[in-house]
Amino acid sequence: MSKNILSLNNVNAGYGKFQILFDISMEANDKEITVIVGPNGSGKSTLLKTIFGFTSIYSGKVIFRGVDITSKKPHEIAKLGIAYLPQLENTFLNLTVRENILLATYINEGETMNIEDALSLFPQLKRMLERRASTLSGGERQMLAMTMALLRKPSLMILDEPTANMAPKIAKLIFEKIVELRDSYNIAVILVEQNAKKALEIGDKAYLLVAGKKIFEGHPQDLLKKxxxxRVYLGIS
Ligand SMILES: Nc1ncnc2c1ncn2[C@@H]1O[C@H](COP(=O)(O)OP(=O)(O)OP(=O)(O)O)[C@@H](O)[C@H]1O
Ligand SMILES: [Mg+2]
Structure with missing residues (x-):
């Protein structure tokens, strides 16, 4: 039996008075990859931001490892062990890879993973330590962002479209590493992906959001059988 790590109970949320999410309930388990898919603008990023304290929650609750985090601030939520990687701008472009990594260890007030161990996820970054993040490819920058998140020893990592605009070969590598986060680092992952088929193939659980409402919840293979x-919402034929 997998252990629940995060639940959303009947959450209504949005930006100021613009409600985007309607009555969302979901569960994510320890040592599992929970995949959230849906068309553009369906509220996937908003759902991740809601977990991390970046939206207005009008009603409902967000519970992380038994703690009510509904009205907590992002920095408090980070301290509790959630790492959130936004869709864009997740590294400091003017700093080198080494400086980005050092900064990730300084920002964290808790215990951090040692840098060598964090670099074992993407050893190729070791050859790029003195390069500015702005000179990295999109894939390499995503690797750096994931390494920086890993340094904080999160128990839950929330990834917003980690393979967006990447060549298939790099996307494949990132998907393999997400599986490794689950299987070798024992980190629960919530994954939002445009690359729905591939994400559903590695996922343990799936949610389909359409216009801010949950219209499917279950095993990813069962969603692929519908x-x-x-076809209509994910463009998979
Ligand atoms: N800061 C904001 N203020 C007001 N509305 C916003 C804000 N950010 C997003 N929205 C709106 O919320 C809705 C959901 O957006 P969201 O980014 O969550 O969708 P998404 O499913 O992540 O889409 P995509 O696949 O394109 O990334 C959209 O209508 C969007 O315009
Ligand atoms: Mg989005």
Whole structure:
């Protein structure tokens, strides 16, 4: 039996008075990859921001490892062990890879993973330590962002489209590393992906959001068996 790590209970949320999420309930388990898919603008990023304390929650609750985090601030939520990687701008472009990594260890007030161990996820970064993040490819920059997140020893990592705009070969590597986060680092992952088919293939649990509402919840393979949903909403035929 997998252990629940995060739950959303009937959450209504949005930006100021613009409600985007409607009555969302979901569960993510320890040592699992929970995949959130849906069309553009369906509220996937908003859902991740809601977990991390960046939106207005009008009603409902967000519970992380038994702690009510509904009205906590992002820095407090980070301290509790959630690492959030936004869709864009997740590294300091003017700093070198080494400086980005050092900064990730300074920002963290808790115990951090040692840098060598964190670099074992993407050893190729060791050859790029003196390069500015602005000179990295999109894939390399995502690797750096994931390494920086790993340094904080999170128990839950929230990834917003980690393979966006990447060549298939790099996207494949990132997906393999997400599996490694689960299997070798024992980190629960919530993954939002545009690359829905591939994400559903590695996922343990799936949610389909459409216009801010949950319209499927279950095993990813069961979602893949529903062409009426996957064709219309995910472009998988
Ligand atoms: N800061 C904001 N203020 C007001 N509305 C916003 C804000 N950010 C996003 N929205 C709106 O919320 C809705 C959901 O956006 P969101 O970014 O969560 O969708 P998404 O599913 O992540 O889409 P995509 O696949 O394009 O990344 C959209 O209508 C968007 O315009
Ligand atoms: Mg998004």
């Amino acid at each position: 062409p009426d949903l996957t």
